[in-house]
Every structure is written in structure tokens, then in C-alpha cells.
Amino acid sequence: MLELVHSDPTDETSDSVDAVQTLLLRVAAGDQAAFGELYDAVASRVLGSIQRLLIDRAQSEEVMQDVLLEVWQSAPTFDPNKGRAIGWIMTMAKRRAIDRIRSAQAARDRDLRIGIRDYRVEDDVADIAEISVERERVSRAMERLTDVQRQAIALAYDGGYTHTEVAELLAVPVGTVKTRLRDGMIRLRDELGVRT
Numbered sequence: 001m002l003e004l005v006h007s008d009p010t011d012e013t014s015d016s017v018d019a020v021q022t023l024l025l026r027v028a029a030g031d032q033a034a035f036g037e038l039y040d041a042v043a044s045r046v047l048g049s050i051q052r053l054l055i056d057r058a059q060s061e062e063v064m065q066d067v068l069l070e071v072w073q074s075a076p077t078f079d080p081n082k083g084r085a086i087g088w089i090m091t092m093a094k095r096r097a098i099d100r101i102r103s104a105q106a107a108r109d110r111d112l113r114i115g116i117r118d119y120r121v122e123d124d125v126a127d128i129a130e131i132s133v134e135r136e137r138v139s140r141a142m143e144r145l146t147d148v149q150r151q152a153i154a155l156a157y158d159g160g161y162t163h164t165e166v167a168e169l170l171a172v173p174v175g176t177v178k179t180r181l182r183d184g185m186i187r188l189r190d191e192l193g194v195r196t
Contacts, residue, residue: 021085028075035072043068046093053097063100067093141191149184152177
């Protein structure tokens with residue numbers, strides 16, 4: 001069983017580098033026993049590299065398993081002329097760890113966006129319900145007014161007419177309109193339980 005003692009790839013003995021490369025080339029040829037030896041040789045180092053990025057041990061172990069599975073599946077694509085086997089494996093480990101970080105961040109961002117959207121929807125629904133309840137209360141209170149008070153209030157507040165325009169529409173003096181509006185508003189306030 002091969003054991004790698006050093007953690008710095010530039011500090012490795014040529015024997016351990018050559019051993020990892022030899023094992024990886026045997027794995028590329030489909031040698032399952034060589035994969036077991038390669039796993040034992042690099043697993044703790046791959047895990048340490050991943051855990052430095054992810055911190056969480058359980059997630060780091062999951063990512064390590066993914067990396068070593070990728071090593072098994074991708075071993076035939078390894079080209080010893082382009083670099084060392086350990087560098088190739090550690091590049092996979094770093095890429096997978098970064099992918100996990102990005103995925104976790106994207107999930108947090110999505111959850112935040114959904115949470116905000118859901119909050120706004122619930123908030124809008126609550127506002128709509130409250131407005132509906134208030135509108136119903138006002139409608140019931142308006143029914144308790146006299147016809148002339150209700151008519152003056154509807155024209156002035158719902159219709160947006162001035163006191164003079166309401167007076168002209170109802171063919172009554174402006175003073176009468178003001179009295180009807182004042183008395184109607186007092187009665188509405190009492191019906192709605194509004195304190196001034």
C-alpha cells in the first residue's frame with residue numbers, strides 16, 4: 001500500500017509522484033486493484049484539500065467521494081505529458097469543492113429570493129384582505145347615513161367634486177352641502193368607532 005506523507009505537491013518525492021502516476025495509468029487501463037491502491041494513496045490528501053475550502057467535514061467527504069469516482073471514470077483521459085497525476089487529481093478536487101460552494105451559494109440566493117417573493121405575496125394578500133374588510137365596514141356604515149348625507153359624501157369623496165359643484169349638482173346652497181358632509185362624517189366616525 002502506497003502512503004503519501006507530504007501535503008505540498010512541489011515537495012513530493014519523485015518515488016511517490018511516480019507511484020501515483022503509475023497507479024493512475026493502471027486505473028486508466030481498467031485495473032480495479034490499482035484504483036483501490038490509488039484511493040488509499042490520495043484520499044486523505046484530497047479530503048484535506050477539499051476541507052480547507054468547504055470546512056464542513058461531511059460535505060468534504062461527499063465531495064471527496066465524487067472526486068475519486070470522477071478519477072475512476074476519467075482516468076483514461078489523463079495525459080502524463082500534460083502534467084503530474086497528483087496535480088490532475090488535486091485540480092479535480094479543487095474544482096469540485098468550488099462547484100459545491102457555488103451551488104450552496106446559489107441555493108441560498110434562490111431561497112432568499114423565494115422567501116422575499118413569498119413574503120411579498122403574503123404581505124400583499126394580507127393588505128388586500130385588510131382593505132376588503134375596511135371597505136365592507138365603510139359600506140355598512142354608509143348605509144346608516146341619511147340619503148342626503150350619503151349622496152353628499154359620495155359626490156364629494158368618491159366623485160371628487162368640490163363643495164360648490166356638489167351644491168350645483170344637488171341644487172342646494174353650499175352651506176347645506178357643508179352641513180350634510182359634516183354631519184355625515186361625524187356619523188361615519190361614530191359608526192366606524194374612529195377616535196379623534
